[in-house]
Amino acid sequence: MSRLAERPPVAAIPRPRPGTPPIPSVPEPDRFTLENGLRVVAVARPGLPQVVGRIVVPAGSAADPRDAPGTAHLVGSLLTEGTDEHSAIELNERIDLLGASLGVRVGHDYSEIALALLAETLDEGLDLLARVVATATFPPREVERVRAESLDALEARLDEPANVADDHASEAIFGTEHPYGRLPIGTIDGVRRLRRDTLIDFHRSRYRPDGGVLIIAGDLGGGDLRSRLETAFSSWDGSVERPLYPDLPAGPEPSGPLLTIDWEDSAQGEIRVAGLGIPRNSPDWVPATVANYILGGSTITGRLGANLREDKGWTYGVRSVFVPGLHPGGWIVETAVGAEVTMDALEEIERELQRMVDEPVSAEELTRASEALILSLPHAFETPGRIVSRLATVEAFDLEHDYWHRFPERIHRVTREEIRSIAVTCFSPDRLARVIVGPKPPGEG
Amino acid sequence: MRSTFKPLSLPHSSSTLPNGLRVVVHEDTTSPIVAVHLMYHAGSKDERVGRTGLAHLLEHLLFEGSENCPKGEFDRLLERVGGTNNGSTWLDRTNYYEVVPSHAVELALWLERERMGHFLPVLDSEMLDVQRSVVINERKQVYENRPYGLAHEKLHELLFPPDHPYSWPTIGYTPDLEAMTLEDARDFYSRYYAPDNAVLVLAGDVSESEGFELANRYFGDLQASGVRERAATNGHVAEGRATELEDRVSFPRIYYAYAVPPFGTNEWIHLDVLSYLLADGESSRLQRSLIRDHELAQDVDTYLHPTELAGIFGIEATARSGVGPDRLRVAVDEVVEQIADGGVTDAEVVGAIRRVRRDHLNSLANVEERAEELAYASTVLSSAGRLEELLNAYATVEAEDVQRVAQTYLGVENRATVVVVPGGEDEPIG
Known part of the structure; x- marks a missing residue:
């Protein structure tokens, strides 16, 4: 007798449909x-x-x-x-x-x-x-x-x-x-x-x-x-301005060479695909957040994770991130994969990037990403530590004081066209630098 | 000097369903979210030699869909409602948890029901192969390909005899992962993934009555699996065993581990205070001596695992350039001996208790960790109520308690030592 019979099968219960979500409440600071x-x-x-x-x-x-x-x-x-x-x-x-x-x-x-x-x-x-x-x-x-x-x-x-x-x-x-x-x-x-x-x-x-x-x-x-x-703070005084920044470089050389750093006997290849992002206080930050979420901001359900981890089993994790800054920060895809599939994984990443550039995301993906980002607000403001982090972002990057209050409506307004345009600007493989740290690929011996 | 500590309180109710599932509800309406936490009393300690890593591999498989929830849906459904979810495997337990806005509690419970009651029919070899590969990559990324990454694995091998279930790593050995069969996964699941081997905690914006009602609705019809035999536990035999590992690192690092009384005992609490007093904060004994006064270490840390068969107390320190591992060991030993011989001050104890409390408050600030702590107390100490007791027991720790546990448990003969040294040509002069 099979072991399955040790416990009898149980009846399925229909999946519950969640009702109305709670209205995200964002604290009003003094x-x-x-x-x-x-x-x-x-x-x-x-x-x-x-x-x-x-x-x-x-x-x-x-x-x-x-x-x-x-x-x-x-x-x-x-x-x-x-x-x-x-x-x-x-x-x-x-x-x-x-x-x-x-x-x-x-x-x-x-x-x-x-x-x-x-x-x-x-x-x-x-x-x-x-x-x-x-x-x-x-x-x-x-x-x-x-x-x-x-x-x-x-x-x-x-x-x-x-x-x-x-x-x-x-x-x-x-x-x-x-x-x-x-x-x-x-x-x-x-x-x-x-x-x-x-x-x-x-x-x-x-x-x-x-x-x-x-x-x-x-x-x-x-x-x-x-x-x-x-x-x-009575004995602290004086004022300070932000430093001056030099002009931003044009970004990686278009279609530049793959940079490989040999790391002998490494069990994995570290891969980075990176380019210029956008400033944290740009109006594009919100659509960019949604675009990135669909691609690889969500490490398992994002397209990169679904492909490299869930479908192929090549990595424990892959993600992409816009680095926040006063000026355009980096946008980076990062992962570590089994050494033997390093080049294949890089190709798959580039394929996923190109797909974001070539085709609009599906309406379903957009809805799912938007809901996820909006409904995660209560969690994002749950503890004093998280409240401080969220409000520090507002202060450090000159966002409007009601930034988080208006976040849901802004996310709702993001369109598939805007996502495509972010993808063209930020995710186009020919505008990105590619770095591999790992063992030499076979044949280069 | 004695400081008074206002007791921490974590009001909750517990109840056990007829099938043995223990349910704990903790209501807190501060934020409109709920943590749903399912903890199974099975971890890597329930594996056998030759099949290490099974508990953790199974955890991976249990994110790959179920009879009524195809692969990928699990994450997507939760994402859609703004929920997060994860799971983890450790020595004594495996857990799965979701944090969802309050309207989606039932969805999280339904998903956990799927996990507990509707998994075996979808388990197949393709699923096993993909996740085996993910886990082998996880082992590479987190352990093998990281500087010093294999030190703890080695440390536990030295601290416990080979048939002791704490002697192998939770991630498992690669040959064991490669050998794992569907039958192994089915067996482990059938034995341990049952209501009478689990605790369900609901914490957050959910009322007691609703919590118990929902627990019953989603889990009440699942069958108990009966009493599970537990692995026999052998005493540890560290006997001062030590080994050296070469790694691709620039600086030597030393690792000590001691087997100490298990989580839940008074002595474990005394050891926890000792751990903070030794290395939490820049004026702590080890940090002050090794980093500041003698400039021998870049970093020094201690930890105490809240484990069930035995607690595990660790000390680790990385050498500064030009410092050899032996000098570092002597320096650590001296600090520990000073406490065993000369004791500690009341002020040091008060500061350490406050720092413990700071960290407790930090984890209790969110419902996700609160749920986990309640589940863990319920799983390992048989009662969620023990958590509050433990949190408040720190206030009564005295300087003599700290000295006594240092004398009793941190002796050389009790410990295992791993020294990681730079391999290759660029070895510094030690």
Whole structure:
């Protein structure tokens, strides 16, 4: 007797039809500006006793001095290494005793100082945050230690073929003259040469309240948040503008050669297909989001995932992404496939891209993508951390304050023609750079 | 100094259907979404030698459609309602979950019903071959082709004897994956994918009465599979075993693992506090000593797995350039010994408890993780209510508790060691 008979078959229940979806609710933040010019965006979410905050200042690597790549990143890494009131040790003991986490992420456009706190330590935490951004002291010993750590990290990241592929893709799109073509962490030579004075100057000129924004959400307590913030940030002043960006390069050389980097004995080939995207605040961002979702933004149901993973089993995952930026960022397809099918996989990716260019997407695909993007809003605003991320996007890229409120109607308006036009502009294979990091293909031996 | 912690509360109700399915409902109307979580009490520990990776491969297969929901439909249906879904396999359990806007709860339940009751008829060799290939690629991408990627696999092989179910990796060994048959998949499924071996959690914008009613409607008619025998568990025998692996890396890294009391015990909680006190935060003992004071490590981390047969406590550190693995080992050993011999301060314990709490709050902030935590407590500790108890038990941990578990469990004889060293020509002077 077959094992299937161990449990009798069960009757099918008809698939339920979902009723009316809940209306996506997007929080209405309080917005105000402190006396020192720091903009504040706050959302009260009582419930769990936690607070998440983020200060965003235009102190990303795009603001690095021309001859000192890596400055912004090293400054970010050193913010929590001493203030006018604390040595590095005292500061970190203080943060750890509060049960807080205070981390800095330096990207191309911005530096973001992220804080997570228990609600019961909110005031102390805000004080520390203010001290750190306003009065970091860059003690010489810590500068040397963190510099040496950065140099080791620069070396270690090249152990990963995925990083090597990413670096070559960025360079192929932007060259090395544009900030988006360079890593925020800098170069080994550059980091070696950075001077402490340069770091101090960068911090003094770029970490300023007027020109930055604080986004904060969670259990903000009963008191007047604004006056608490005025107190915490009272000793921080001055203003900062965004850095100037060089002109954008024209993008990868049309139909340029395939760039292959030999990675001996690698079990997989890392593939990147990449080109120029669009600025985050462009009106095209919304149709581009839908177009990308259909192609590969959704890793399993997107066309790339359905083909390379679900149909062929060549990869654990493949996705495509528009990188958000003040200026046009990259648009990148990324995957790692079994080494033996690397070239086949690249061909399939190009075939899928060409199909987006040649044929309109189906009405069904468009509806499915639109519904998915709109109905995921409640999830996207569920927690204080996610609220902060969504609102940071609005602030960092100058989106309208009602951007997320109007997101559903904008998505609904996207047409198949707009998607096609995005595909022609961004997905045309002859405008894209192709990078492979993996073992040499057979025959090239 | 003692800090007071307001107790965390996670109100919920539990009930068991006649077929043995345990159902937990946690109502929270903050956002109009619901997490539907199905956890099966079966993981890689329920596999046998020669067929490792089966639980995880089966998880992949269970995303490939069912009798009334063809391949691809599963994801598309959820996508259409703004839902997300995923699954994961670990040592003790396999889980499947959806987060959906509140209007689509029934759809998620129906899909999980399909998974539990209507899968075997669609399982075929083509499906098996494609997913076997995806999983072998996953193994390559996540483990083999990643620097240091095989260290944990080796570590568990050293920490447990070869017939202990924690000794092999959840992803499985490639020859075992290649040997897997349809019969293997059918057997595992028939044995473990049944209501009496599962917990269903509904968390979010759903009322208790609706939750239980829906659970009964979608799962009440599925048949129990009866009592499943569990793999016998052998004690671990690390005996200070150590090995060295060469990898294509620039810096040596050391890995320690210790078998400790299982999740749910008081000592596990003490060890968790110890773990935070050792390496969470830049002033923590290991970070301070290895990274800041002596500049021997680029990074150092600890972890404690909430596992059922034994907890697994880990320490790992990557050397700075010019530092050999032996110096790093001595430095880690010294820090652990200092705690075993000299104890810790009350302030360190308070800070560590607060940081644990920070991370708990972070995961409890969303219904997806809340549902998973409730399901896990219910699966491994037999009661979802134990979760709240555990979360609040940290407040009573004292400095002596932390010192005692360091003395008892972090001895050299208790641990397995893997040292990964750069292979090839570019080996730094150690």
